[in-house]
Amino acid sequence: MDEHTGDLGAVTGPEPDRGEPFTGRDAELGRLFRAVESAAADPVVMLVGGMGMGKSALLGRAVRRAEASGARVLRAVGSESEAHLAFSALHQLLRPLAAEVDGLPKRQRAAIQDAFGTGPATPGHASAPDPLLIGSAVLSLLSALGDRQPVLLVLDDAQWFDRASLDALSFAARRLVGEPVTMLIAARDGDHVAGFDRHLPTLVLEPLDHAAANRLLDRQPRSPTGRTRTRILDQAAGNPLALVELARAATAQDAAAGLPSAGPLPLTAHLERIFAARLDGLPADTTRALLLLAAMDSVDSPIAVPAGLPNAEGGDPWLPAERAGLVRRSGRDLRFRHPLVRSAVYHAASAGARREAHLTLAELLRDEPDRRAWHLAAACPGPDADVSAELERTAARARRRGGHASAAKAFQRAAELAPRREDSARLLVEAASAAVFTGDLAWVEELAAAARARTDDPSLLASATVQAGRLAILTLRHSTVFSRLTDAAEGLLVSQPAAALALLADAAVVRFYSGEDTQRRRVQDLLGRLPEDASSTGLRTWVRAVSDPFADRAELVSLLARFATEAKARPERLTTAGITAWLLDETPQAVRAFDEAFDRWQVQGALPEGLGGAVAWAYVERGRWDQAREACARTVALGRAAGLDHAAACAATVDATVLAYQGDTTAARARADEALALIDPLESRSVSVYARRALGAAAAADGAYETAYDQLRLAFTADGTPVHYHASFPALAELAAAAVRSGRREDAAAIVERCARALADNASPRLRALISRARGLLADPEDAEPHFRAALADPALEHWPFERAQTLLDLAEWLRRRRRIAEARAPLTDALEIFRRLGARPWIERARAESRAAGLDVTDVVPDALAELSPQQQQIVRLAARGLTNREIGEKLFLSPRTVGSHLYRSFPKLGITARSQLRDLVDGALAPAGHQG
Template identity: 85%
Template sequence: MARGGLVVEQRPHTHALGAVTGPEPDPDEPLVGRDAELGRLFRAVESTAAGSVVMLVGGMGTGKSTLLRRAACRAEASGGRVLRAEGSEAEANLPFSALHQLLRPVLAEVDGLPERQRTALQDALGTGPAAPRYESAPDRLLTGVAVLSLLSALGDRRPALLVLDDAQWCDRASLEALSFAARRLEGEPVTMLIAARDGGHIAGFDRHTPTLVLEPLDDAAANRLLDQQPRSPTGHTRRRVLDQAGGNPLALVELARAATAQDAAPGLPSAGPLPLTERLERIFAARLDGLPADTTRALLLMAALDSIDSPAVVTAGLPDTEGDVWLPAERAGLVRRSGRDLRFRHPLVRSAVYHAAPARARHEAHRTLAELLRDEPDRRAWHLAAACPGPDAAVSAELERTATRARRRGGHAAAAKAFQRAAELAPRSDDSARLLVEAASAAVFTGDLGWVEELAAAARARTDDPSLLASATVQAGRLAILTLHHSTVFSRLADTAETWAASRPTAALGLLADAAVVGFYSGEDTQRRRVQDILQRLPEDAAAAGLRTWVTAVTDPFGNRAELTPLLPWLAAGAEARPEQLTTVGIMAWLLDETPQAVRALDNAFDRWDSQGALPEGLGGAVAWAYVERGRWDQAREACARTIAVGRAAGLDHAVACAATVDATVLALLGDTTAARAVADEALSLVDPLESRSVSVYARRALGAAAIADGAYETAYDQLRMAFTADGAPVHYHASFPLLADLAGAAVRSGHREDAAALVERCARALADNASPRLRALLDRARGLLADPEDAEPYFRAALADPVLAHWPFERAQTLLDLAEWLRRRRRIAEARAPLTEALETFRRLGARPWIERARAESRAAGLDVTDTAPDALAQLSPQQQQIIRLAARGLTNREIGEKLFLSPRTVGSHLYRSFPKLGITARSQLRDLIDGTLAMAGDQP
């Protein structure tokens, strides 16, 4: 069977990395100049018990494929299972094609996955029922969890090695699923080795992926490699080969072959201005001269094939591999035989063969393949497109159907490319514009804003249809709000909204809603005022009342609170059957400090919406913040994990940073301050603090909380003070205010009372009568902490007076603890005991370890008999272990917990195994009794 790939000559001799010129290599044979790199890969393969990922990066011909083969041979010789896939330019547009190639030998194992995971993975791979399971694309995270679970199950039987070559040509959907699993392989007997050409971005694999760079061979190694060639060049010719090759192994071998050729092959080319890749490609192309016509046609058809086109197609379309037609190509060093298979010696050979052919011959080759692929409509469509010399309505329609199938399977990048190519082939400009808007809509989910804007601009150039123009702009705006460059994005959205205010008010309002979100992220007051100004110029429309409310709430939640709060129940009722709108209502309620309503709306939304969308929502961090404030920290962390996973897969650093700051805050409150600081610092590294004041303030909140937990009050004050300007104004019009009470507490303990008091009063004047009950309580707590001792009590009492404040359990418990400490210092010890008892109970329920210790110390000082209770045993566990224990106590299986927390079942089991001795239990059945009383945090407080 002929397939694209690396090729070996018939004549065996010593091989070179990246240019194998003999039979499949002996894995024990030394490699020229690559011992260190091979040793690094061997160590990765041999340490599969810990799980590892290594990215192998190098230029064309540096030996990546050979190194991968050696590592695979080592793994197989050690009894491991090896799964392989090769990226292909022709298949980069086919969603999940690389993943299907990788998992093809173990597809039967998919049946053992939980139903939701099995369905998601089968739908992604196209191996499920013919009818689509989803109205929209399947949840990309669920697909990633399914891949992780499958790899974990394979590793349970024997160590597994995944080898992905030419990853720069793998489809994006496959890379996202594999990168999701790769970040969670710790503790799994699974290793992932990925090779890619340098300079390319491999979706999902970021700067944190361990990377091994293949540098050019040094002079000594280059000379050794030349010495090992059958006809080693000498003298002036040798110096020219060394000079032109620049240490590239493939170039050394091929240039040496060309320089010493004794047949019709071309001699050594001049160095010239051409890049090395083009020079080598010309060498390969020149070897086509003089080949028989039948051989040239066979080579071109082989070059046009996808690497996993069906065997029936290959058999029908190409001459038999045992036939004489291939012998001239073998003698020319263009293909190699391995058993009954034929392969190109290198991807550059395939490229040279394809591009050296006349356009008419290439078109004919693709038409031949398309005719043979009638049972594979997606591959057929792309071959038909490649055969088109110009516009063709029928082929455009075929590609549109391919794009629709790709989008349904979650292959957003593949869908966008198919829509884009369909647009290029559409004869009518209005059809072309429509398809480009569809392409932009699909490309949104790749996170590539530049591509989305390019598609939108191309659509605008082809039509003056108002609805299409509006849709193209809205698609770009939809992604723009999740990216980093808020100033540029805001201007673009606001300018267009202002232009359309009179002629297209509905579209203008949609863009203004996005602009408001960007303004929230940036925290720039001039942007807020501009949004409000444009909103006033838009006509009132009852059908758009919800969107107007959104814009108002996002831009001025406190100034408009009295007007907007009564609308929340009405908006929630109207959105009851639409989970995405319920989520919007929940975010608005959070902005207005109506956290109980926010959580109810979000709970209702998620009950009706298993898949929370393929991208984070605008202000998606608000979901996690609402759960934090409500005391449901496990759910907050689950929401953060989802947003971080989706954001990383789509390359949306800002979305990742938003979620990371919430997660860092929860980690600090739980007492894992080292992890909290690491996560907060990473969030800060992902954004420009002047472009995203919201993330900056939230990160300072997390770092301040970590410092308070450690008792480092000077550091805490420095961090929290950065949420306000030098003269005490809030850096962010919404995010800064909740920090006031903690800032006051840190100030009192670090000698900054006067500065903090001035800051608190300035904020109080800014809020005036617009402060929510929650903010009034925080202001009162801050004033109590900063007041002279004889004046503090009324403020603490006021901060506890409103029963509604019980909906913010941690903040209320902090105030109770402050009051109790004040009472004890005033020798009113008996009065201090009740607030101390209530505060300690709340801290225990939440698992706020540093505050538990502080409350226990204060309770002992007040004469209370404080004994450890069962829930305190959780304090010995990491936050993630606590999450797993609580979910296990609710009866969830390891697989169900893994699906919820994006972990493998093995990882869940490992955490449980390590946690049981710390908890003093031996069986899962004991967990419910142990956790009894702590699960109140998973439901609404009265």
């Protein structure tokens, strides 16, 4: 693969604005000016158009306007040949900020330095920087710059930015609201810019109309006339660059050969031909210099200019190129006038000349092994084991830095250069393994297919299939993916049982997402036909728990200890062990595993995702809602960066549920609706049920119990069967609570009893408690107490504090209505304490009202002041009370330090305090019991 075949010119930024009038772009220019001048404007604006439509010129004018108004401008230009180098675009953008990077918090600074390959080397340490930490570092840098002056980021030819840079920049872009930072992004029409393709204000540069095109020709130094003008207008088709360059070529003395005698040519080919014609008659040294510049990986002209070029008889080899309109210079800054010039120069050279140019650059770049490897690869006329090995090392370095797309490209190119087919197949499997983390399923499948075409090795064939399966489970095509995974597993049952089990593990996840019962039977059949292997106990337990956690729950719980022990020896399995525990309602064990996993992965890169929102759900159940929302933010960021809508939808439903519990019902409904919009409810029953539970909780928080019941009822079929075999059951108690208040007792009671029969002895203690609470709510008043007492009997149920507090409140309400007021006070006090600690505002109000009716004095205003804050403000206040700085809080919640400070500023008056030092006492007071008998 030749990475130097693109049209991108070696330029360092948008064309400088020299004040020339624009033609036909008044509206677009005005929109860009408003973006760079107004703090209320959109923080990110996309500029889209075909090659030569004037994107760079418009950006240049916007840059001039921003600089004139005192803004700090940072620029980066994409390079097709650098798209495989992880963080190369980000490095170009942030290179002027070395001092500011040094001032970042230690972890953020280290992440940026590691990404750029400038951090201290640690022997034997192969950790990758956390992409979210890098995104937070970029956000911190921009926020800090914005404290001093407005900031403008200009990203030109962004379609050729490397994926790692785009992930970091898109992460920051989504959090720029309220910051004096504007981002202008220019990209080729029809090209995808990862992370920036949804819901952004976009200016599309259309071709100039006939009148504007004529005005542009009129402004040329030698304006064409007559038939020549007509032909230029026809062939340029409104493209400003084509109009200018065709006019220049047509009016030159020797331009006759530049324009064909009849008929139009493809526009790009025609322009390249014209630019290439300018090379004729240039001195040999100039031609060689231009080819070196065209072959370069970056805009680093200080390398190209002194690249061992002999002067042309003592003259300047670049001067003839300047006179020919091919390059522009400003001091040591040298660049092509337009991307087409670079393309024309490169393709006009012979294959031998191009190869020689790349070898020259490789020699100059001995201290930059990654760029050197790609130049050596470009110089290879055929397979080369040494260069293949160089690229493999480049890929390994990129993967350690978290540049998965760059790693995959390097592995893929190394495979193309590997002389031995088996080596090529192995490298393609490695490429597929790295590409999994880009979210590009088509690419992963292409790499896996190429690997299969190169080898008969059963192990490599199985690995290729497994890699494709790893990513497929996170897409929305669950039915198709499940069939593919199970068919592949069946074919490997005998020859490659370990690979077959790995595929079954992925198939079980698809079964969880879809909730389809026929898939459970298929998984169980294949699992039963696999030969027994003691080393596979953990993975077998996973398959059984994920596909049917309540079939043999007691046995599966007994296997958890062994699974946990295995995870201690192999830390990468911690999340797998945690998710298994969560599925079995062993939530405390799950949270311990997740805590340890987060601690370990802080220094190893992004936490591997298992079953979407499982981590966040476990934290919700344990009452650690702030951490649940942090986990959701992480998953959503990773899912969006990789284009994995299903993962983002999973996390959105958990976030919606917490927001509903905290009383931010408008935000909760928006998040739940967002999740539902991303999935097909028949393909993703788990996400659909979670979203309905969140919408039900939001309605209940608002007191709209009929709506709450309607939403929660959708977690069950018309005959009362759970829509999802795991996600529906926890909704039973909430369904009953809404039923009581909306006159649906009979329907709800039938569903509760049907589910109780289905679970029978396999129900977890948690589910038994929820069913008992539901029965208490639905029972006749004289029969309710035993059910409430049963729901509170097991001390272990304190591990689910919100559910326990709801039951305590239900019992207290029942006791007070039976005029057993003294007995009601203890459960009321306990419930109110828990609700306060969690920040569950709607339930705090219910418990306070019930407490007053029971004669308790609950006028303690200060602790309740926390409940008046928004959920996000509560998170920030609690973290600040623990002593975290604004930067540290922003790093945890993926917010800028400025946004954190703004939330604290607005929170202090509501809390009745004036200093940060008062937060700890206030938060501690909110967690302490406050009610007492009046």
